[in-house]
Amino acid sequence: xxxxxxxxxxxxxxxxxxxxxxxxxxxxxxxxxxxxxxxxxxxxxxxxxxxxxxxxxxxxxxxxxxxxxxxxxxxxxxxxxxxxxxxxxxxxxxxxxxxxxxxxxxxxxxxxxxxxxxxxxxxxxxxxxxxxxxxxxxxxxxxxxxxxxxxxxxxxxxxxxxxxxxxxxxxxxxxxxxxxxxxxxxxxxxxxxxxxxxxxxxxxxxxxxxxxxxxxxxxxxxxxxxxxxxxxxxxxxxxxxxxxxxxxxxxxxxxxxxxxxxxxxxxxxxxxxxxxxxxxxxxxxxxxxxxxxxxxxxxxxxxxxxxxxxxxxxxxxxxxxxxxxxxxxxxxxxxxxxxxxxxxxxxxxxxxxxxxxxxxxxxxxxxxxxxxxxxxxxxxxxxxxxxxxxxxxxxxxxxxxxxxxxxxxxxxxxxxxxxxxxxxxxxxxxxxxxxxxxxxxxxxxxxxxxxxxxxxxxxxxxxxxxxxxxxxxxxxxxxxxxxxxxxxxxxxxxxxxxxxxxxxxxxxxxxxxxxxxxxxxxxxxxxxxxxxxxxxxxxxxxxxxxxxxxxxxxxxxxxxxxxxxxxxxxxxxxxxxxxxxxxxxxxxxxxxxxxxxxxxxxxxxxxxxxxxxxxxxxxxxxxxxxxxxxxxxxxxxxxxxxxxxx
Amino acid sequence: xxxxxxxxxxxxxxxxxxxxxxxxxxxxxxxxxxxxxxxxxxxxxxxxxxxxxxxxxxxxxxxxxxxxxxxxxxxxxxxxxxxxxxxxxxxxxxxxxxxxxxxxxxxxxxxxxxxxxxxxxxxxxxxxxxxxxxxxxxxxxxxxxxxxxxxxxxxxxxxxxxxxxxxxxxxxxxxxxxxxxxxxxxxxxxxxxxxxxxxxxxxxxxxxxxxxxxxxxxxxxxxxxxxxxxxxxxxxxxxxxxxx
Numbered sequence: 001x002x003x004x005x006x007x008x009x010x011x012x013x014x015x016x017x018x019x020x021x022x023x024x025x026x027x028x029x030x031x032x033x034x035x036x037x038x039x040x041x042x043x044x045x046x047x048x049x050x051x052x053x054x055x056x057x058x059x060x061x062x063x064x065x066x067x068x069x070x071x072x073x074x075x076x077x078x079x080x081x082x083x084x085x086x087x088x089x090x091x092x093x094x095x096x097x098x099x100x101x102x103x104x105x106x107x108x109x110x111x112x113x114x115x116x117x118x119x120x121x122x123x124x125x126x127x128x129x130x131x132x133x134x135x136x137x138x139x140x141x142x143x144x145x146x147x148x149x150x151x152x153x154x155x156x157x158x159x160x161x162x163x164x165x166x167x168x169x170x171x172x173x174x175x176x177x178x179x180x181x182x183x184x185x186x187x188x189x190x191x192x193x194x195x196x197x198x199x200x201x202x203x204x205x206x207x208x209x210x211x212x213x214x215x216x217x218x219x220x221x222x223x224x225x226x227x228x229x230x231x232x233x234x235x236x237x238x239x240x241x242x243x244x245x246x247x248x249x250x251x252x253x254x255x256x257x258x259x260x261x262x263x264x265x266x267x268x269x270x271x272x273x274x275x276x277x278x279x280x281x282x283x284x285x286x287x288x289x290x291x292x293x294x295x296x297x298x299x300x301x302x303x304x305x306x307x308x309x310x311x312x313x314x315x316x317x318x319x320x321x322x323x324x325x326x327x328x329x330x331x332x333x334x335x336x337x338x339x340x341x342x343x344x345x346x347x348x349x350x351x352x353x354x355x356x357x358x359x360x361x362x363x364x365x366x367x368x369x370x371x372x373x374x375x376x377x378x379x380x381x382x383x384x385x386x387x388x389x390x391x392x393x394x395x396x397x398x399x400x401x402x403x404x405x406x407x408x409x410x411x412x413x414x415x416x417x418x419x420x421x422x423x424x425x426x427x428x429x430x431x432x433x434x435x436x437x438x439x440x441x442x443x444x445x446x447x448x449x450x451x452x453x454x455x456x457x458x459x460x461x462x463x464x465x466x467x468x469x470x471x472x473x474x475x476x477x478x479x480x481x482x483x484x485x486x487x488x489x490x491x492x493x494x495x496x497x498x499x500x501x502x503x504x505x506x507x508x509x510x511x512x513x514x515x516x517x518x519x520x521x522x523x524x525x526x527x528x529x530x531x532x533x534x535x536x537x538x539x540x541x542x543x544x545x546x547x548x549x550x551x552x553x554x555x556x557x558x559x560x561x562x563x564x565x566x567x568x569x570x571x572x573x574x575x576x577x578x579x580x581x582x583x584x585x586x587x588x589x590x591x592x593x594x595x596x597x598x599x600x601x602x603x604x605x606x607x608x609x610x611x612x613x614x615x616x617x618x619x620x621x622x623x624x625x626x627x628x629x630x631x632x633x634x635x636x637x638x639x640x641x642x643x644x645x646x
Numbered sequence: 647x648x649x650x651x652x653x654x655x656x657x658x659x660x661x662x663x664x665x666x667x668x669x670x671x672x673x674x675x676x677x678x679x680x681x682x683x684x685x686x687x688x689x690x691x692x693x694x695x696x697x698x699x700x701x702x703x704x705x706x707x708x709x710x711x712x713x714x715x716x717x718x719x720x721x722x723x724x725x726x727x728x729x730x731x732x733x734x735x736x737x738x739x740x741x742x743x744x745x746x747x748x749x750x751x752x753x754x755x756x757x758x759x760x761x762x763x764x765x766x767x768x769x770x771x772x773x774x775x776x777x778x779x780x781x782x783x784x785x786x787x788x789x790x791x792x793x794x795x796x797x798x799x800x801x802x803x804x805x806x807x808x809x810x811x812x813x814x815x816x817x818x819x820x821x822x823x824x825x826x827x828x829x830x831x832x833x834x835x836x837x838x839x840x841x842x843x844x845x846x847x848x849x850x851x852x853x854x855x856x857x858x859x860x861x862x863x864x865x866x867x868x869x870x871x872x873x874x875x876x877x878x879x880x881x882x883x884x885x886x887x888x889x890x
Contacts, residue, residue: 007659011659011662012852012854013852014662014704015704015833015855016852019664020662020703020704021662021663021664021667021703023662024659024660024662025659026659026660026734026735026736027734028674028734087852091852256674258660258663258667258668258670258671258734259667260666260667260670264670307678308678309674309678310673310674310675310676310677310678310732311674311677312673312677342685342691342693640680642680642681642682642718642720643679643680643724643728644679644680644681644682644720644721644724644725644728644729645682645718645719645720645721646718646719646720646721646724
């Protein structure tokens with residue numbers, strides 16, 4: 001049965017909203033397929049504004065992987081801003097996809113990618129606008145299966161009531177496996193309705209279906225156990241890992257929007273995973289092991305992507321891009337290839353100790369010079385040891401001097417506040433460090449007008465990390481520490497004016513903490529906040545701390561218990577039945593190393609270059625480190641004559 | 647450096663693109679089409695593109711103009727075809743001519759607009775246009791980024807009449823508006839109609855209007871809007887393309 005486009009009704013509302021172009025679709029390289037010839041239909045949602053969601057690599061990759069299947073159709077949907085939401089309610093227009101403007105309720109699956117927990121309320125808005133019951137238990141065979149993915153899906157318990165399933169880890173192969181199960185179930189005549197479909201998905205061992213697990217609690221509120229409530233459901237659900245990135249060169253045809261978005265560039269993921277072992281970093285823990293894309297694979301993706309998009313900037317993405325085993329050759333090879341074409345290169349995430357003069361020169365050879373950001377994370381040597389981010393002050397000074405000497409006028413330094421064992425002194429030392437940066441920068445560049453921006457955010461303990469047991473610093477203490485840092489920078493008469501400070505207050509971090517380490521009881525808070533108007537919680541102009549605290553107290557959830565309480569070794573954590581591969585005992589030992597007196601704590605080195613330290617991932621997930629060098633190089637491209645020349 | 651003047655149309659759902667959206671789309675399309683652009687000198691080089699009087703977000707247009715500079719001589723028709731293929735459907739390149747002497751922007755004195763008004767009956771629209779033309783000044787309010795602003799929507803209105811769409815009978819406002827600063831846009835004129843005639847939509851639902859710029863260019867002695875590329879064509883001995 002054909003599904004009608006809602007565009008003719010939507011376009012009447014668009015003259016009344018801000019930035020209407022974000023709702024009309026038609027991006028370059030977008031795909032619109034025939035509804036009736038598709039056996040399985042996915043709506044992919046990024047639960048934030050279009051300008052944030054469109055450049056998201058995860059959604060872009062899955063959209064292309066799914067649409068390459070002959071009998072599969074995938075379309076995208078994003079959170080609509082409150083101005084359009086109001087009109088859609090008034091004129092009865094449902095949540096729609098931007099590709100063919102089909103209502104999301106008509107699809108087989110609604111896949112939602114959560115990079116951050118602060119998108120949860122936007123999921124509820126989309127479900128409600130889509131006419132899909134908010135609670136999974138209330139859905140019928142006419143509703144799509146709602147599946148959560150992305151990093152936040154490693155603890156989906158706070159949204160367990162709202163999603164039918166969650167998938168952990170890399171999505172490329174997982175979405176095809178889910179598609180195969182749905183295709184077969186539909187071909188069988190959809191026996192047993194959505195309950196059987198969810199059961200078939202759960203039995204694969206790679207799809208978590210919260211309703212098939214019961215959570216029992218102890219009298220003191222901690223979890224006693226999480227157990228399957230029917231036979232055939234696995235005790236633990238494993239994450240997915242794509243092993244050969246060269247086999248998955250997506251996006252091949254990057255989506256290029258008309259609307260302005262947060263990343264105006266062509267992105268190529270040069271490796272996935274990170275084993276530097278920073279203890280606060282959830283991404284580095286849950287994406288192990290490191291899997292590099294080869295230098296030649298990267299070269300092909302850049303070439304195809306630039307031709308298909310027309311972008312002027314190539315971003316080489318990963319969790320720590322300068323750590324690629326052939327990063328120097330990649331940067332040089334690409335700079336050679338695109339010499340004179342106004343195509344610039346950027347490494348959005350660069351470790352202080354992996355940056356060097358050669359890289360600096362290659363990055364600034366063509367086109368515009370993009371910004372440089374380094375993340376020492378902690379202000380003192382002591383706290384950097386606690387978090388296992390072993391970069392020294394001298395490393396930092398050497399690196400920023402290189403950058404300033406090579407023409408950069410500004411570098412950005414990223415820090416966190418509220419790390420375990422942190423004192424005021426650790427944070428105030430950031431000011432001293434920043435002063436040294438300016439001093440060294442003036443000396444290296446010979447210029448007085450160089451700047452450095454210190455950006456600092458509150459630390460939020462995350463599941464599946466050594467800090468998952470830690471107490472989160474309350475927001476008053478966070479704010480007090482940030483003010484001391486601000487005062488220290490202001491008091492520096494010699495360098496203070498060259499140092500910019502950007503910080504967020506501690507309140508949003510507490511809500512993020514509640515949602516990150518929450519269990520199923522936190523779902524009632526999310527619902528209450530949403531009912532009270534909570535939308536776009538990642539945006540300071542929409543976020544309301546009071547709304548979250550009031551909702552929590554209304555439904556009887558103690559926010560401090562979830563955030564500032566330190567957990568003990570034997571507490572059952574809400575995500576223990578979700579298997580990231582990390583050995584819980586190794587995580588605990590690493591946590592103990594971290595808080596041991598800083599003289600005794602041992603450094604965890606990177607297993608790419610030192611022996612395995614048994615974090616558990618490779619044997620547990622049957623994976624292994626995949627790194628170069630390959631020894632190959634990028635050959636020059638033969639320049640084609642412009643076809644439009646006279 | 648060769649300079650080329652481009653006429654393009656903004657059609658269908660692409661009418662919701664803003665001027666900045668078009669700039670990004672054009673610069674990327676030029677790169678995809680491998681047009682040998684000339685770049686400005688300096689620390690942050692930019693391709694040489696001059697934009698002129700773009701239609702507001704939400705309005706369609708058959709007559710938008712932009713001028714580019716290229717580092718190697720290009721064939722205008724080959725460039726037109728390549729750029730049109732490279733831009734998304736709805737941003738359609740109508741004509742490319744080599745620039746003759748004189749400024750293109752200075753030739754854009756007035757616009758010819760067609761505005762569909764489905765929220766009004768033919769009689770209501772005719773009465774409102776009559777009242778508007780009879781008024782000396784009609785002040786309308788527009789919300790801008792820096793707050794509200796008052797404009798006189800009557801003064802730049804050089805001609806206006808109401809026709810019925812031959813297909814569905816919908817009221818269509820056909821008008822010529824002089825380019826002034828700040829610009830008076832079609833929605834300002836629609837607001838002015840509502841103000842002078844105290845109108846509410848006939849049917850429940852949002853107020854609907856849909857404007858298309860049919861032409862912009864020099865104001866002719868007979869009150870019509872001329873083709874701003876005529877002098878460029880004359881300079882190279884080219885002829886105007888047929889109706890599109």
